[in-house]
Amino acid sequence: MRQAVHYVVVETRGKGLRDITAPIADWVAMQAMQTALLTIWCRHTSASLTVQENADPTVREDINRFFDALVPEGNGRYVHDDEGLDDMPAHLRSMLTQTQLSVPVADGAMVLGTWQGIYLFEHRKRPHRRELVLHLLGD
């Protein structure tokens, strides 16, 4: 049994979902473990992780629209507004999704379903550099 840790930087283009499945799967494959547990940690409170359908891109459009309505911006709506009107909604959207995901690895690959992709969900309007930590434990 052994462990591996890797830091990944993802450049986002502002609000929305960015598919990060491929670079994560590549790193997992390089570690050459047959059975393991992969943990992904997002080091931010205004971006988060989610598992979503990787087929129809309109799913991501609907997700953006739904979260904009569920956690609206708005002048005067939040006390904490000195980092921008999109900052407090970003924290709330992070809370409602995931900061961490742990995916079992079997036969050398993550056990994702056919239609599952792993996404970084950027909640700020402007592009950001987001740091993820990958931790793999197995053999």
Next chain:
Amino acid sequence: MRQAVHYVVVETRGKGLRDITAPIADWVAMQAMQTALLTIWCRHTSASLTVQENADPTVREDINRFFDALVPEGNGRYVHDDEGLDDMPAHLRSMLTQTQLSVPVADGAMVLGTWQGIYLFEHRKRPHRRELVLHLLGD
């Protein structure tokens, strides 16, 4: 230290919570590990996992009603509607709950609280076959 992986199929009866604590606890017990980490992965984006009260069944009724109101169906509400009006709400309900749960095992059993049950949350109207992956790591 060793690992075990197991695939479980759960038949759902349409929208709602299905208690999956017993079959998971049985499989964990069969692995005969004293201390471990159990990870449950749901291989779908229109069903998810949650931990909820296992006592009063009206809790599950209220949960169904709350999620139907929070993530409403509706003709014209979503761009992605060619898989049915309940498909896009199913993806959103999955995002707001869990695709993965990791439960510590101590003294040979999951450390669930007295009133905690593990549930598969089906988000589609029709019954589905849902595949879960169980991964156990410990000794």
Next chain:
Amino acid sequence: MRQAVHYVVVETRGKGLRDITAPIADWVAMQAMQTALLTIWCRHTSASLTVQENADPTVREDINRFFDALVPEGNGRYVHDDEGLDDMPAHLRSMLTQTQLSVPVADGAMVLGTWQGIYLFEHRKRPHRRELVLHLLGD
């Protein structure tokens, strides 16, 4: 590779976020593992875990206000009301946040981002004693 398990009791003061980063970081440090995976499990369905900004306290005010609006109390709103009007909303707020968090440990410490704190989110109005389980696996 070895494991450690620890039970922690957190006294809450009613609804709101309580920073539990320091006691968890202290316990992790005492285990003297360089690389590991820490899992935190909340043994309740009316309190939960979340990762949030640890800087400006007004963030926590806005979080409380947002969740009170998203999951309102209300006479007659829920079928399950015999444990108090704040009980069913507490279950729903738990479902929308986390019962479990797994944080990678590298160089002997959790890989939290600069602004990340780990919080216990109490959903009941009255103070409660909440039990968490910490599980650490690594070397």
